[in-house]
Amino acid sequence: MTGHRSRRIRRAGILLACTALILTACGTTRSPLPFNPAPRPAENASPTPQASTQQPNRNCTDPRRSLRPHGPLPTPGNIPAGVLPAAVLKNRYLRVGVPTDAVLLGAMNWNTLQLEGFDIDMAKQVAKAIFGTDEGRIQFRAVTTDGRIPALENDDVDLVVATMTITCDRWQKVDFSSVYYESGQKLLVQQDAGFAGIADLAGRKICAASGSTSLRTITRLVPTAIRVEVPNATDCLVDLQRGQIDGISTDDVILAGMAEQDPTTVIVGSKLSDEPYGMAVKAGNEEFVRFINAALEKMRTDGTWKKIYQRWLGKLGDASPPTATYQD
Template identity: 40%
Template sequence: MVAACTLAVLGTLVPLGDDAASSAATDRGPAARAGYAAATDDAACTGPVRSLDPAKGSVDGAAVARIKAHGKLVVGVDQNSYLWGFRDPATGDFAGFDIDIVKAIAKDILGDENAVQYLTVPTAGRIDAIKSHKVDMVVRTMTVNCERAADVAFSTAYFTAGQQILTADPAITGFDDSLNGKRVCTATGSTGDDELKKGAHGATVVPVDNQLDCLVLLQLREADAVFTDNALGAGQAAQDPNVHLAGHPVTSEPYGVAMNLADTDLVRRVNKVLAAYRTDGRWTASYNHWLQPHLPGMKPPAPLYQ
């Protein structure tokens, strides 16, 4: 519990310099979206959102030039998700599976994995931060789906998780009617929030800005369960042995790097980095270090290109 609460209170913004904001590019809206993905809403989407093939366009255009001119990759991250994106209490530095990917991208574009300017963003603020160019990208356990692809461009998926119940209550067996009369916490703007809006099995939904706040509410007995990606839930169970994942995942949550719709060269550049990252051992090394003990048997998802 101490570790969880320690991480939770660190949810403050890491400020950006004015030069990052002044370099903002214009979001071209529908035109850029049409060039990124043909399916942009739930009604039209009949399969996974596909990303831009790095072999079919520039990987060193205006967006990459902007990052090089700034000298830093400005990235929206989480600092509260243990194993994924968190501040190491021993060093104060960002660490986790997502952070390893950030470093790989920075190394490829700028030649230095530490040439990163981190900005912590709440779940509900991720898309706004990208559209306004407060960040070059968000790497924050962000699920790729058709609704979000209407607003931001995604890389190919680098991990696949699923929504699942986290609880300490032995009477709760999963995302089912055992939630009737219970209080279920989820992060506003998350895919868990979307799923609960479809049907909460009689539970009262307790919304929070940052997902880790749910674990604190669970520990304070102000919530009975958490509905979140099992990848995040596994990290919380690692922090608190009194809680566990219950039932089975009820959704498929492919995580991708999110970028501005106009930054097509950056999307392709990130996809180029991820293609190498999956196959040269770095994905496996990061997974074994951070996730394998808690989410065994996972493999990098195959890239899906347009």
């Protein structure tokens, strides 16, 4: 191992350890971030919206189909009763499970000691839709890939915005918003490894996150590959640098963040799957889903989505917000 690579690995390990320490110290895992008192968002509530007879997407044939908004996004302070989860009303802030080590999506800025990225900004827009501002009104909590659904089921968070692919299996456990980002699974390897695509890794070690859709795709396409599972896909990068694995296969936008951290790596091959991202809430919060979808519709039409995309992902090429599809 070269001295340069050894130093890079040590730095990566130190950054991961420091991230965990700072997230705990800042209260992003349990205690709320500081905030200024403000009226509860439902104090001036309009009448409760008429209950819908449409059931969530449990009998799923198209996982992208979410619940249609009741209309335009209501203004903060005029959100109808029964829309927001009880915990949001009680706490007066939004608890959001996010990635915290995924560059471009959700990672620590060591200059500001703030989380930043595409998913972080998307979550802030939901808090802004509720409270009129996201400042002091959002509490970020680190979630692993396999821990996203349990965090919702255990009421540890109100919302998950964490590169979560919408699938029919997951619809059985949580409720999803409409698609807010279209990703696709690819492969990351060392530049000098000589691999051109995932088929070249038959019998070799491929790393992905536990509980991810990526693992199923790896098994389907390369059944002889040796799957290496880690809590988060970004944990694979140090293993790749150490030569303990041969490749990382996960969503292309996550791999782009890894490649930005380590220029000796490269994304190769064609797209292996479609990975539509959705915001997830605890099952049974249908009205909250409709509210989130109204917020997403506003972001699509007023240019907010495009602005957030350009800020974090513009280097990946031009893109437009995904078109929403609904089941009702």
